[in-house]
Amino acid sequence: MTTPRPRAVVIGSLSLFVVLFVVLTFELSASASTSAGKTQATRKARPASTETKTEAVEEPEEPASGYTETEPEPEYVEPEVEEVPPVVTSSS
Amino acid sequence: MIEAIPHTLSSQGWWIISRSSAMVAFALVTASVFLGLTMAGKPLREPQFTKTMRALHEQTALAALVAIGIHVVAVLADPWLKPGVAGVAVPFVLSLNRFWNGIGVIAAYLAFLLGLSFYLRRYIGAKRWRIAHRATIVVYVLGLFHALGAGSDTGSLVFLVFAAVTAAPIAILFVYRLGASRRAGERRQRAVRERSRAAAHARLAESVYDTV
Numbered sequence: 511m512t513t514p515r516p517r518a519v520v521i522g523s524l525s526l527f528v529v530l531f532v533v534l535t536f537e538l539s540a541s542a543s544t545s546a547g548k549t550q551a552t553r554k555a556r557p558a559s560t561e562t563k564t565e566a567v568e569e570p571e572e573p574a575s576g577y578t579e580t581e582p583e584p585e586y587v588e589p590e591v592e593e594v595p596p597v598v599t600s601s602s
Numbered sequence: 603m604i605e606a607i608p609h610t611l612s613s614q615g616w617w618i619i620s621r622s623s624a625m626v627a628f629a630l631v632t633a634s635v636f637l638g639l640t641m642a643g644k645p646l647r648e649p650q651f652t653k654t655m656r657a658l659h660e661q662t663a664l665a666a667l668v669a670i671g672i673h674v675v676a677v678l679a680d681p682w683l684k685p686g687v688a689g690v691a692v693p694f695v696l697s698l699n700r701f702w703n704g705i706g707v708i709a710a711y712l713a714f715l716l717g718l719s720f721y722l723r724r725y726i727g728a729k730r731w732r733i734a735h736r737a738t739i740v741v742y743v744l745g746l747f748h749a750l751g752a753g754s755d756t757g758s759l760v761f762l763v764f765a766a767v768t769a770a771p772i773a774i775l776f777v778y779r780l781g782a783s784r785r786a787g788e789r790r791q792r793a794v795r796e797r798s799r800a801a802a803h804a805r806l807a808e809s810v811y812d813t814v
Contacts, residue, residue: 514661523665530621530626531618536607539603540603
């Protein structure tokens with residue numbers, strides 16, 4: 511058994527890298543070229559960030575201090591009073 | 603499909619490089635850890651076998667460091683990810699998969715520190731280096747979790763089979779090594795005790811001889 515040369519490991523690693531590079535390139539190109547797979551490829555290629563920005567929900571603005579719109583108070587209406595004729599009682 | 607390749611390479615070339623280099627790095631780290639644990643178990647005491655294993659262990663470790671370096675550069679250059687120097691250099695800064703990428707950064711630092719410490723043994727001291735070198739298993743474990751948590755190819759069957767097939771023997775070898783080092787420690791302590799007992803006997807015999 512002889513001591514392995516570093517060249518063997520370097521060539522092995524480079525070969526693996528090249529194979530993976532080619533396979534991944536073809537895989538992405540294939541899925542991108544099909545119209546149906548286009549969106550799928552993009553989604554697979556770029557996973558959505560886990561921290562998605564959420565738009566701040568606008569809270570209703572509070573009315574400015576000092577000014578409050580109030581409903582007009584109903585005008586005072588004097589109640590109509592029916593005039594009742596005086597009852598005359600005769601005493602004998 | 604062929605006409606789509608130039609577009610794929612121009613838009614996602616760095617991403618493909620980072621994925622390929624990551625898988626190569628993981629395979630090399632796995633091989634290096636496996637060889638290291640096998641050597642520590644001393645399956646064969648043939649000097650030529652040990653020499654071959656040690657050479658392969660060192661070469662795969664160095665190749666893994668190169669692959670990790672390429673992975674980091676490719677991630678840094680990825681125009682979609684745009685991690686910035688802080689994103690790849692400081693753990694838990696990158697917002698995408700913050701935790702899993704964070705442990706990946708830690709694993710890379712540990713890999714470089716522990717891997718290159720071999721060449722600084724003279725300054726560190728052989729005993730201290732050996733203790734630190736045992737922590738290399740942490741690089742493998744963190745790398746595995748980083749790949750499973752943040753890797754784009756985590757779902758691929760090939761990767762899962764490779765991870766499972768290699769993780770099982772590494773775990774067994776690691777447990778065996780822990781047991782072996784404990785047994786060696788006990789043997790060493792027993793030897794020291796016996797030596798001191800023998801020395802005490804010799805001293806006693808000498809004193810008896812002197813008095814007689």
